[in-house]
Amino acid sequence: MKPVLKQKVAFFHPTGFIDGNNAIDIIAPLDIDELVRLKPDGIFISLKKVIFFNKRGICILVESLQRVREKNGAIIGFCDYNLKKYSMIIDIFKDDLFFSLFDTCEIAMLFLGNTPKDAGEKNIIIYHDNNEYKNQLAIELYERGYAPLSAKDEIEFTSKARMADFALRYSYLGNFDKNPTVFIRENIIIYTLKGFVDSTMDNSFDMLYHNNSLQVGFKVFLFDASNVSSINIHGVQFISKLSIIGAEYEAVVAICGLNARKISKKLVHDLEDSGVVIYPNITDIFADKELLAQTHSTQSVVKKSKGITKELISYLPVISEATLKTIEILSKHISVRTAIKIQPLEPLNSQEALSVTLGFYGDIKRVFILIFEKQTALECCKILLEEKHNNSELLEALSEFVHIVGGKIIQNISKMGKKIEITMPRTFENLKDIITAQKGKKGAQIDMRIDNKPLSLFLTK
Amino acid sequence: MLSKSTINNYIDSVPPVPKILKDCIQAINEADMIKAANIADEDKALVHYLQQIVNKPIFGFANEIKQTRQIFGILGLARVKQIIYSYFVLLLLPKKWEVFSFDTHKFQDLQARLILHWSKILEKIGNQDKNLLGAITIIPATLIVCEMLFRNVKDTISILKVKKNMSYEAILIKMSGRTLFELAAIIAKKWEFPETTIEFIADIADVKKGDFGANARALQFVRLLLIYEFSTPVMIQSSLSDLFELPSDFDEHLLEEFHTIIQEQF
The missing domain is CATH 3.40.1550.10 (CheC-like)
Structure with missing residues (x-):
């Protein structure tokens, strides 16, 4: 079954019954190869048109997704389910819920898609029985430029959900750990870094996507290091390399969210020397009117030396x-x-x-x-x-x-x-x-x- | 895109039911098994088709059944009538499939499974309406209608399938405002199916009409059966698992009952 691609997220939409007989055909080996090649940020299975699934079927689907994740670190999970389907998944995986769950495809796109211009005005309400999970969801959305409202109890959630653009009741972030994930907000390409930024960046970073973004004229690239544990010299060299490549296209590479615990002074200087602009946090970059203007007023989308042939x-x-x-x-x-x-x-x-x-x-x-x-x-x-x-x-x-x-x-x-x-x-x-x-x-x-x-x-x- | 005239032209091109089949159905309606079997014997292609269907593994007969009277006797007139209706549908079968990776063999398998499961369901839910039994036979025709109508807009269809999560029926509705089941009902009318059968077929996709009367339960089961049969590996591999735009919200007890019936041996 071919997935439907939305920005950098692939959605599978199986219909009807999912069991041990047919699950292998929903994400077939050829689809897995294609997904490994495509390097999407997320792969989700929509359960909207599924009327029945059993443990064997759902486990085969998760195994197939896991095979892609092992190759390219994609975030995987399910979306578009009701309470009954959600409870079944929780029951099947119990304490081993390593994937993400989002109430709808549209909600999954809030976490993995580009941030729209009017993100701050979207009416988003979140509730989860587990406070920690609820906060994780709210923080992640906040960092992407949304202003979600965290309901203190189910009563508040139910009363506000009716008026909301997005209501997150049975969503769960899971291992939301792809390093980096990418999204576009106000013409700025934002790479969200997590954990340790080291030599593994070479494998996980989608260089093709970055080069193509330069080709089509994106001018500002931000590395958001707010959730980073530490950055070593290999991570710094990698980001510096991107800054130097970007200079040819008159593009700016910026980084935010650094502090003394994450990076040494010397490495910060190395970043600055290679032209990387440093901001305290993500809100500062969006407050920098001069930089934002640069995302629009540009000279040329490609290297000037090239002409028609x-x-x-x-x-x-x-x-x-x-x-x-x-x-x-x-x-x-x-x-x-x-x-x-x-x-x-x-x-x-x-x-x-x-x-x-x-x-x-x-x-x-x-x-x-x-x-x-x-x-x-x-x-x-x-x-x-x-x-x-x-x-x-x-x-x-x-x-x-x-x-x-x-x-x-x-x-x-x-x-x-x-x-x-x-x-x-x-x-x-x-x-x-x-x-x-x-x-x-x-x-x-x-x-x-x-x-x-x-x-x-x-x-x- | 699909125009009204393309759809009308296709419906016009559907051949009428041959006289020999009409006579055979007439004899079945009169409950004259010998006469019906004798008429069927005159159409060698029909006899061959009956033999093929009845000897499919899903029917579970240990020995090959060859004689027409024997087939009629074993299956009973109601089921023979279903199979003859299915034979009508074969009149529409394309020589080569272009939109779906499907073939005649897979099509006949689908017909056999639908006939068998539907008979079991109607028997278990105690619906005695013989006209509903025949309704299942025309449904595989929707697949052929879809194949034929979408041939000329293959490119658009493949574009929509890649970028949008739309079933083939949803695309048809968006392009022409008609459901696959409405078109199947028109063909059923052309083939002089009983009025109640035609109405039942048209109602399968109707989610707005609130009250389906005595057929409400049978309609829920036929929708479930179609969703079930179109979720099989063969249908997923042939990109046919999302042919229909049917509701996916079913009562849990109904689902359990459905599972029990389907798993019972023939």
């Missing part, structure tokens, strides 16, 4: 065909190409335009940008959206849509004998941001009209 142009037909076909399928409109130009990015003349960037890597390295009219974006994403949605859900759906386009491009490029992969898409709500990010860079731009509304595709190195 004949090779870049040669992939244009394949990329544009895959893109247009997907847009036509999902928007139900025919596209008409109006112009193909080699020029710096010239965006649509529109008040309400949304744009997405996507990086390719592997045999071909490119940055791909799509700029939509909001209405076209809505039509393309209609099938991915619920009837009622807000702007951030539209942006998320647009990001999923461009990820789909990217998947199609991978297929078509592979027919040419080239192997490529894609980064996670990055969405821009504001046209100014994407223009600034691409300032002075030439690329191939295809202008087209979908249902008489403009759409631009820009491909650059």
Whole structure:
């Protein structure tokens, strides 16, 4: 069964009955290999459509998840259950509950997904019979930028849960110990470090994700060391190395949450010498307006020395065909190409335009940008959206849509004998941001009209 | 995307029931076993199908059953009628499966299991309505309908399956506003199934209609049976475990009762 990927979290959605006969087919050996390769931060099994499971079935699923966790440290667990299913899991695993449990998929995403802009305004209520577990959940959310409310008893929880955006009643953090986990908050990539930061970072850190984030234009990378026990010279060297790599892209690497117990003075100086910016804690970085401004006002998303080449142009037909076909399928409109130009990015003349960037890597390295009219974006994403949605859900759906386009491009490029992969898409709500990010860079731009509304595709190195 | 005309064209392309099968069903309805077996004998493909189904391991007969009259005698007219209805469904079977990694052999296995389990369930819950017995035979047709309708939008379907947790039926509802069971009921009507059978099939996916009257219990069991049969390893491997959009909230006692019935030997 293929998992559904949401940011860096993979969700399995089995249906019906789970027992010793079929559990092995829910996360098959091929799925395990794929998950090891994908290096997700979390892998969860949704029990929403499961009507019955037995001990043997659930143990096989946990064993399969555990096999992935052993290889890449992913956080594993279950979500979308009711009290009955929760009690059964607790009963089966008793004192050996090493995985995480989250009431719903959406709640799992609070802990493992990117932090939305309005995180502080989300109405989150938490209650757990065990005070320690309740506090762990609250602290973890607080550190991610949310402002959860911890109910003092079940009565308070029940009365407030009705009005809450998220109500955590049967959630349990478990071994929430992936080192590091990553999420994006206000355009800052935050790596949460835990325990000992040493030479093991080399294996557990997803370097590909980091490089791709640099490629698509992220400018600030923060290592949150609040929950770290200690950092040794190997850990410092690793972070310093990232700071030096980042300098080529004009990116800043910062660290927060350090103190004298965790790191020696000399190592702090080493970090500073390699350009790592040090903040006392995570709130200080979000109070630094100058730094936050830097996440938007940037010169170029890639190294300046690179320009367009004949090779870049040669992939244009394949990329544009895959893109247009997907847009036509999902928007139900025919596209008409109006112009193909080699020029710096010239965006649509529109008040309400949304744009997405996507990086390719592997045999071909490119940055791909799509700029939509909001209405076209809505039509393309209609099938991915619920009837009622807000702007951030539209942006998320647009990001999923461009990820789909990217998947199609991978297929078509592979027919040419080239192997490529894609980064996670990055969405821009504001046209100014994407223009600034691409300032002075030439690329191939295809202008087209979908249902008489403009759409631009820009491909650059 | 799926248009109304694509769906209508598909329904129009469903062939009518051949005269020989109609006559055979008529004879069964008149409880004339010899006449029904003689008519069935004229259709070699039907005889072969009956032999294949009845000799599947799930029926548990020690010796191979070959003679049509023998098959009719052993199974009884009600179950033979179910199998003949299942044979109708085979008229729709594609030569090659494109959307699902499925084949004729697996399809016939599914038909046999559904027929057998459904008969057991109706017997145990004391539902005597013979028209409900036949309802199970048309349900595998939903799988064929899904395969045929989604062929032209295969790319969109695979995109949606990767990015969204949507069952095939949920995708169909989003694209056309119709459930798989509504389409199955239309086919059943075209094949002149009894009115109560048609209504029962359409009700399987209906979670809004509050009162299902005398059939309420049978409907809960048929939903459970479908969820159960579509959770088997074969169905998971064929990406068919999330074909339907059925409710997953069942009473614990009902679930226990269901387990007991399913585990009983034929």
